[in-house]
Amino acid sequence: MSVHDLKFLQDNIQKLKDDGVYRRLPVLSGANEAEVDLNGKKVINLSSNNYLGFANHPRMKEASIRATEKYGVGAGAVRTIVGNMDILEQLEELLAKFKREERAFVYQSGFNCNAGTIQAIAEDGDLIVSDELNHASIIDGSRLSRAKKTIYKHSDMDDLERVIKENRDKYRNILIITDGVFSMDGDIAKLPEIVDIAEKYECLTYVDDAHGSGVLGESGRGTVDHFKLHGRIDFTIGTLSKAIGVIGGYVAGSNAMYEWLVHRARPVLFSTALPPGSIAAITEAIKMLMETTEYTDRLWKNAEYFKGKMAGAGFDIGHSETPITPVMVGGEAKTMEFSRKLLENGVFVSGIVFPTVPVGTGRLRCMVTASHTEEMLDRAVEIFKKTGAEIGII
Ligand SMILES: *Cc1c(COP(=O)(O)O)cnc(C)c1O
Numbered sequence: 001m002s003v004h005d006l007k008f009l010q011d012n013i014q015k016l017k018d019d020g021v022y023r024r025l026p027v028l029s030g031a032n033e034a035e036v037d038l039n040g041k042k043v044i045n046l047s048s049n050n051y052l053g054f055a056n057h058p059r060m061k062e063a064s065i066r067a068t069e070k071y072g073v074g075a076g077a078v079r080t081i082v083g084n085m086d087i088l089e090q091l092e093e094l095l096a097k098f099k100r101e102e103r104a105f106v107y108q109s110g111f112n113c114n115a116g117t118i119q120a121i122a123e124d125g126d127l128i129v130s131d132e133l134n135h136a137s138i139i140d141g142s143r144l145s146r147a148k149k150t151i152y153k154h155s156d157m158d159d160l161e162r163v164i165k166e167n168r169d170k171y172r173n174i175l176i177i178t179d180g181v182f183s184m185d186g187d188i189a190k191l192p193e194i195v196d197i198a199e200k201y202e203c204l205t206y207v208d209d210a211h212g213s214g215v216l217g218e219s220g221r222g223t224v225d226h227f228k229l230h231g232r233i234d235f236t237i238g239t240l241s242k243a244i245g246v247i248g249g250y251v252a253g254s255n256a257m258y259e260w261l262v263h264r265a266r267p268v269l270f271s272t273a274l275p276p277g278s279i280a281a282i283t284e285a286i287k288m289l290m291e292t293t294e295y296t297d298r299l300w301k302n303a304e305y306f307k308g309k310m311a312g313a314g315f316d317i318g319h320s321e322t323p324i325t326p327v328m329v330g331g332e333a334k335t336m337e338f339s340r341k342l343l344e345n346g347v348f349v350s351g352i353v354f355p356t357v358p359v360g361t362g363r364l365r366c367m368v369t370a371s372h373t374e375e376m377l378d379r380a381v382e383i384f385k386k387t388g389a390e391i392g393i394i
Pocket of ligand 1: 137211249
């Protein structure tokens with residue numbers, strides 16, 4: 001046998017199959033819309049992060065095409081060499097204004113942004129204190145830094161204060177990191193309390209607002225805006241790939257933050273800048289949000305409509321405070337069966353099970369968007385009712 005048989009990987013893959021967690025990727029033929037052509041079948045899409053329906057928006061596509069005509073398809077270099085286009089600088093200025101912060105620094109993805117920023121700001125002698133449910137990219141960014149790491153129980157402010165009290169004297173900086181919106185349950189971080197604790201013990205604060213960007217706050221300005229905490233959070237991360245519909249991430253904060261990251265953010269120093277078409281589409285999206293609240297208004301109206309109907313039908317929809325709508329099922333196998341049958345019946349909603357969520361808390365995570373029509377949502381609820389009854393959930 002040659003080493004290229006990769007027998008060690010084949011063994012691992014067989015184990016995935018034995019455990020029933022082996023997967024095939026679903027294939028989309030066409031744009032990510034409220035209804036999609038998935039695996040050759042037209043279905044209602046309740047699985048995307050395209051909250052505002054921007055991923056295929058005509059105004060953004062036109063802006064992207066115009067920029068591609070002028071600037072080409074690629075940046076051609078990292079920003080520190082010759083990949084720093086004027087439209088990228090302009091986007092950063094616009095984002096800072098939108099977020100009501102001094103500066104914003106753009107990365108090629110939200111994942112990169114966490115990996116690069118945490119690594120650049122936390123050093124040996126510092127402590128990172130992280131919510132136990134924080135996103136994988138925060139965990140990876142923390143691992144890449146030389147700081148010590150510890151977690152506190154999910155949104156448990158007593159536990160957070162306990163951890164900080166026990167450690168405050170032992171470290172130079174303590175960096176408290178939390179998601180703004182937790183993506184599996186749709187609950188919002190207790191930012192006002194976190195900020196109070198941070199100020200009491202002189203800690204730094206870092207909020208990853210991937211699911212709050214374009215969703216919470218005035219016209220989607222995010223969780224910090226929702227709580228009116230401008231100037232009291234040191235680092236606010238946003239994504240340009242979820243509600244904004246394109247690709248990329250950014251961190252908003254102070255001038256000092258920006259200047260340091262220009263010198264130390266490894267994903268920006270060592271990886272090519274965003275393509276011009278994407279930069280232009282993102283810029284158009286931010287302008288659209290600054291012009292009107294109609295997109296976010298429609299998102300919230302649709303989410304409330306759907307949640308009302310699902311709760312009315314007898315489903316347990318958890319305790320979400322945002323458009324993320326988990327439908328709690330419980331067992332892992334049952335959750336995956338529900339998801340599979342819903343797809344056969346015309347609704348695509350992915351099942352989320354251990355290890356992404358704790359054992360026995362499997363759920364279908366429904367993502368309602370601004371571009372679903374009431375008719376589509378009604379149809380989705382009817383399919384949920386029929387399928388849920390079939391497998392004994394309601
Ligand atoms: C999706 C997500 C990211 C990664 O964002 P991308 O732009 O898709 O790379 C980071 N943090 C959180 C909390 C997320 O939900």
